[in-house]
Amino acid sequence: MQPSLFSDLQDLRDRDSGTITPFKTQLIKWVGNKQRYADQIIAHFPRRYGTYYEPFIGSGGVLANLAPARALGSDIFAPLMQIWQMLAEDPEQLKSCYAERWEWFQAGDKLARYEKIKADYNASPNGADLLFLCRACYGGVVRFRKKDGRMSTPMGSHPVVKPEKFARRVDMWRPRVAGTRFERLDYLEAFARAEAGDLIYCDPPYAHSQSILYGAQAFRLQELMAAIAEAKARGVMVALSIDGTKKSGHTYCDIAYPEDLFEHEHFVNIGRSMLKRFQMDGQTLEREVVRDRLLLTY
Template sequence: MLLETFGNRLKTIRENIGISQLKLSELTGVMRDQISRIENGQINPTLETVYKLSTALETPLSDLFDFSIDDNIVFKQYKIKPFVKWAGGKTQLLDKIKELMPKEYGTYYEPFLGGGAVFLNLTPNKAVVADYNSELASAYSSFKNSNDYQTMITELIKHEANHNEDYYYKVREMDRDENYSKLPNPIKAARLIYLNKACFNGLYRVNSKGYFNVPSGKKEVVKAYQPELFDDLHEYLRSPNITILSGDFEKAVESAKKGDFVYFDPPYDTFDEQNNFTTYTKDSFGKEEQIRLSNVFKELDKKGVYLMLSNHNTDFITELYKGFNIEIVHARRAINSKGSGRGNVEEVIITNY
């Protein structure tokens, strides 16, 4: 009865203000089919969905129910974490990063997304995120489209069931095939996630030809598909207000305007050119790229964009960002191509506010 009452009220309010199911879907990020089933009393919406519908319709929560409800109720936020292990992940520095962030901002930008620890913890209502690694960006995009998401899950379950040493290397060698680039994104996304969970030390590394070349982690069982986490990721990322891009960082932030917030977490400047790991793609991120990034940072600063950047505490980096706020923090790095590159390191968090 409650479901039917809520659905009827939702439909009545929507029709009275002249919004179609399709338009409501675009405003909320809730699938049109799901809205239809809610209105027909067939499914129970989550509190998060109820809040989205109420906000989009500019309707008090109490108008959607046949009993009194506090319109100031605080809804449970998404509890999402990275779905892949990635070099330079920021999970351990989240509290410090959030402490230093601006209290209010417009659109959130993160052009070096990686594992997405900061982005996925914040779950901003509007965001533009990107990564130069096209396969990683495709993996995020596969959570956005419902059909792609289901295909990816099917592939992941298959990988889990077939996992052994020989199978790992068979999947690893897929990118050597000349037709690999033509495979659907969710197939490549499932491959990336499976390899990330099954490989040695969770290290993403490619050779000069762009081929993934990390050896097996020799695990008997690999858990690549995490239903609850993945469903939450799908629900959040499919919002039309979340834009996922693949490509250069400068292109990803070109639409940032005054009041927006950009978090830069690039491949780090190195203490030791040989021992530290920065090969996220076949194209390295060296000194010239660090200089180009600092120039983009300074141009955005002139536009009034809130900016934050993480990097190693090197003389080169502190000189590039002289005049901005620089705070030294300590982190422990667990992913590196060599064991000597893992351990406690000094990093900096640089802001312009």
């Protein structure tokens, strides 16, 4: 039986103990993916809340670990949301889209065929091409050029996951998003839907380093802070991941926000910067360890 939107399936998180078993199998690659560290973030979520909102859905790593009973995952970037909507509404189509491109890619000159898929995507952005590209591109760094918004990331040197393995990932993800509706929305519209007792987790583009990435939302930090303040005034709980420290803790990213907006601040070690690895041609980057700041309104 197909589960309803807000099904009564038992939540995969043990809400009484507040613990979570890490789920680290990625579906798509995306810069800023928090899946490996999601359990550290979720440890600071409230034990009880109404609907869970993730308005900068990205790769959905926190959502997949949380596996909420009722949620809205959103972004304004249409190709990305097509992937999530296929997962929720037609997972077999998602598997087929990936398999078709993988098989064609493997059957000839891989570099030429990667560039052809990328050219097709740039000519007509769509979720099926983006899905393959994010798994095949260098480091999963989906990079968009400033001047025209076209994806420019070269092909990676790693083996691209086989269709049968990707299909198993789809099957693993499906129950974890059974209670989630996916919509293409500006983050401000998603914020406006949240009600008292709901929880919003925000993972927007980094203010200090992602101007060339994720060219999806017209993101302004001051506007986001105002939306968080309005949500807090309505009784909505908000958790925000934002720049913390880089250069292995030697550089503190100063983020301006109202003094009384957040009640708690935590730091989450997210490892070495994939963006720097891309920019510096795969160097080991021992000095590029990054910590995110997690700010809570509750």
